[in-house]
Amino acid sequence: MKVVLRNPRREVEVDGPITVQALLRRLDLSPESVLVIVGDELVTHDVKLADHAAVEIRPVISGGSPGVAA
Amino acid sequence: MKCRVCKGPAVIDVRRHNAAFCRDHFVHHCDEQVRRAIHSHKMLEPGERVLVAVSGGKDSLALWEILVRLGYEADGLYLGLGIGDYSDVSGRHTRAFAEQLGRRLLEVDLAADYGYGIPEAAEATRRSPCGSCGLSKRHLFNSAANEHGYDVVATGHNLDDEAAVLLGNVLRWDTGYLGRQHPVLPAAPGFVRKVKPLVRLGERETAAYCVLRGIDYQVEECPMAAGNRHLGYKEVLNALEDRSPGSKAAFLFGFIERGHERFAGDAEIERDDLGECTVCGAPTPGDVCAFCRLRVQVGALEAPPGDSVPVRLEVR
Numbered sequence: 455m456k457v458v459l460r461n462p463r464r465e466v467e468v469d470g471p472i473t474v475q476a477l478l479r480r481l482d483l484s485p486e487s488v489l490v491i492v493g494d495e496l497v498t499h500d501v502k503l504a505d506h507a508a509v510e511i512r513p514v515i516s517g518g519s520p521g522v523a524a
Numbered sequence: 525m526k527c528r529v530c531k532g533p534a535v536i537d538v539r540r541h542n543a544a545f546c547r548d549h550f551v552h553h554c555d556e557q558v559r560r561a562i563h564s565h566k567m568l569e570p571g572e573r574v575l576v577a578v579s580g581g582k583d584s585l586a587l588w589e590i591l592v593r594l595g596y597e598a599d600g601l602y603l604g605l606g607i608g609d610y611s612d613v614s615g616r617h618t619r620a621f622a623e624q625l626g627r628r629l630l631e632v633d634l635a636a637d638y639g640y641g642i643p644e645a646a647e648a649t650r651r652s653p654c655g656s657c658g659l660s661k662r663h664l665f666n667s668a669a670n671e672h673g674y675d676v677v678a679t680g681h682n683l684d685d686e687a688a689v690l691l692g693n694v695l696r697w698d699t700g701y702l703g704r705q706h707p708v709l710p711a712a713p714g715f716v717r718k719v720k721p722l723v724r725l726g727e728r729e730t731a732a733y734c735v736l737r738g739i740d741y742q743v744e745e746c747p748m749a750a751g752n753r754h755l756g757y758k759e760v761l762n763a764l765e766d767r768s769p770g771s772k773a774a775f776l777f778g779f780i781e782r783g784h785e786r787f788a789g790d791a792e793i794e795r796d797d798l799g800e801c802t803v804c805g806a807p808t809p810g811d812v813c814a815f816c817r818l819r820v821q822v823g824a825l826e827a828p829p830g831d832s833v834p835v836r837l838e839v840r
Contacts (some may be wrong), residue, residue, distance in 0.1 A: 461743070461744060465569075484762045484763070484766055485539075485767055486539075486728060486765050487728070487762050489731055489732055489735060491735065495535065496535040496536050496732055496736065497535070498534050498536065498537045499525075499536065500525050501584055512731065512735075513743075513760050514728045514730075514731040514747070515755065515759075515762075516581055516582070516727065516745060516749075516754050517745070517746075517749040517754045517758065523557040
């Protein structure tokens with residue numbers, strides 16, 4: 455499956471089917487720091503992703519000055 | 525996973541609460557967390573005019589929408605930071621959202637209105653750009669609220685932001701900052717009240733809220749923030765959270781409930797005896813406020829007579 459990562463934007467190929475939890479582990483990503491989106495839908499960690507799924511892994515951590523948040 | 529409330533298919537899990545939610549019940553969960561934060565910390569009163577500091581990112585846009593849906597008179601304030609394409613895109617997201625929400629958006633542009641952008645400030649001060657950025661924001665949010673008659677400034681600081689700031693303050697035992705770190709900073713002469721209604725929501729929750737509500741926010745991170753200390757603290761805290769869900773909330777809320785009061789005296793000392801800046805009139809412990817000093821240092825303002833002390837950047 456094609457997995458789109460952000461910041462910086464890049465694509466990786468991962469063999470499916472695979473659960474969201476296993477995908478994040480394979481990519482060494484903390485579940486706390488990302489959302490997983492398939493099409494336009496959010497998916498939970500137990501969902502099994504099909505080999506043809508188009509997956510976006512979107513980071514949620516923003517940093518910067520303490521004057522204001524994102 | 526199933527929604528904790530209706531047992532339908534869940535779209536988001538929140539490990540801290542050992543719960544998962546469907547779309548509608550997750551939105552309700554976010555509303556309730558904000559409502560609870562506002563109520564328990566007495567952040568806002570009905571009828572007050574609220575100025576929301578909006579950046580085009582997930583937290584501030586989510587906050588603005590939730591406040592408006594909860595019935596608050598909330599307008600937005602966008603600060604153009606002069607950070608190239610990043611600022612252009614953030615401005616576009618913010619303006620489009622303001623139009624969609626049907627609320628007033630005030631805009632301040634650092635370069636056009638004050639003669640510098642954050643990259644120039646970072647170069648002139650030879651310090652982290654986040655220091656100049658935070659200083660500029662704190663000053664301009666307060667002055668805009670005063671100028672336009674708002675009772676309170678609301679910022680999109682979430683649970684993760686506050687836990688990371690707390691970790692930094694504890695690591696340095698910065699007692700003045702610990703005394704000021706609270707979801708509500710009360711009004712004082714020259715300062716409007718500042719509130720953080722998202723303090724009970726993690727940033728994964730605010731991002732999920734935006735996705736589920738169709739809010740088109742700026743996903744890209746500020747290019748000047750890469751590798752900063754604040755992000756490092758968040759990584760450490762998320763590693764703890766992965767092993768032990770709820771750690772961040774316990775750390776932050778334990779401090780707010782049982783630790784903050786012990787440092788409040790240190791913060792009061794810092795707020796005592798403030799005079800008015802001889803340049804702009806803002807409250808300051810010296811003759812010239814930190815914001816005007818920054819403008820002098822960056823070459824956007826002539827130095828007031830007899831003033832040569834460089835700006836002290838707060839690095840919370």
